[in-house]
Amino acid sequence: MRIRPVGAHALLLDLTPPPTPSPGDATAPGGNADGGTVAGLVEAWRAELWRRRAQGDLVATEIVPAATTVLLDGVPDPGSTATRIARWTPTLRPEPTPGAAYPTPPRRSWSCGCDKESHNKTKSRPQLHDRRRESAADLAVELAEDLAAARSSAGGGAGDGDAVGASSGGGGLVEVPVSFDGEDLPRVAELWRVDVPAVVHQLRETEFRVAFCGFAPGFGYLTGLPAELAVPRLATPRPRVPAGAVGLAGPYAGIYPSASPGGWLLVGRTGLTLFDVTADPPALLTPGTRVRLVPA
């Protein structure tokens, strides 16, 4: 892990795996080969930082998980905060390895209200000091080995992660009823070198997990598909993708919470409301949530 300062009052935890020098191996074009592990690290750090903030150990207005990073914004003192974070180790939950035969999840569906952790709305406004904080720039902390050790001792992904998930937020299971009739299904089948029913079967049998949200309010990036099934975006995005459209792009699946332009390959649609400003939390698919696409 590297901790990078980002501006005057933000930190970026960079969980990108360090490049492993392997002579003669010119692969790893997008860094997605190890995406499942990185997604697990990101989720573990997000949960840990959220917990630390709730305990009062961390002051940050925003904690934003993403593909390989966790952003902390609204940090009054990035330098000292980075030093403290470097000493922390996230509590890892067992996570099934994408693409492997995953353990059978408990057939228990949680409502979107499962993520009731505090949003810690008592914000302390970041103080915009002009003091230089470049010292934090040099802060590069190697926690990968510790994390790997913690992961292997956490149960090897064989168990039921619900207990951990419940305490760290996310981790609940949401079943999304989907009509698998997307217009890009034949294209996905071609890319995967299977037929359309096999694509649908794969999507229905995959347990996804919300790695992070972005792009639009309530849009969750769902990990869980094997890395070799990554698909490209449309060369020309559609000007309008309807709300509820289920799509694939890169290693991710995602569901459009509202109509918008979009370049993901569409495989289905759901009538579920994914983002509702009157709900708590407003997003149905919060980071860490497990997701299954079930027949509508």
Added chain:
Amino acid sequence: MTGGPPPAGVTGGPPPIGDFSAAPPRGEIEVLRAGALTTVQDQGRVGWAHLGVPRSGALDPAALRLANRLVGNPESAAGLEITLTGCDLRVNRATTVAVVGAEADVWIGPRPGDTGRPLAVPGGTVLRIGPARRGLRCWLAVAGGIAVDPVLGSRSTDTLAGLGPAPLRDGDLLPLGVAPGPPAPVDLTVPPSFPAELRLTVRLGPRQDWFTSAALDRLLGTAYQVSPLSNRVGARLAGAPLPRAAAGELPSEGIVLGAVQVPADGQPLVFLADHPTTGGYPVIAVVDDVTLLAQARPGTTVRFYGPER
């Protein structure tokens, strides 16, 4: 300043004594001319970025806070952010307003007013904010604040995510809250400056290693111009392209206010209040204070200065 206004069409006559329990009536500000882009803004929608909800809020939060203080509001009250062409409003309740930001003419009915100080507005008067002569945006605070319903804790219009009230249109009616206190006894505030060339202090990173050293030299050594394509999401800049050292795609990561993102064409973009919460193009640097860009008209020269060099 207390009690409700007379019912529409009824002039004169104080409200009934003791009638303080009624909910604030709707439609106390009538939008006669919305202008190019006028939006409701407050200090933003913070705390939801992990769900993909942008921060939004006034592009110059300090200017809106000042305007609120001038009319006796809490700093968190919602006002209007008025872009370039001004706007005309009929104010149906006697109140106090303040306009802070761009240099523009202000008229209260037939009388000229000043920016940067509290202005008493009799009920039923047309408040006219003219086009910006210098600068680009001004913020209007009204005693009591614009009382549209908050969305996720903020009344801000988010032009990217589509949250909060839609940008104002001619004929819209806006509710006002109850004025909380007397306006500040202020005759004069320091007017903003509108330099011909903006100096933006940046910190490099987090992805400066995705760029060649020539790109870093260009970023910190050449002038950029603010593009007409700029909006509340970001100030697009035009100038020497910033070549990448690393090919490939950056996995999506969190974006902060002021991030200088460099898309494929090499032309930098400085993220402003309605910036998305994650992005996939590398961020070469982060601007310390983006409020200067709120007043940067297209064509304004921008130079970046970094402590690292």
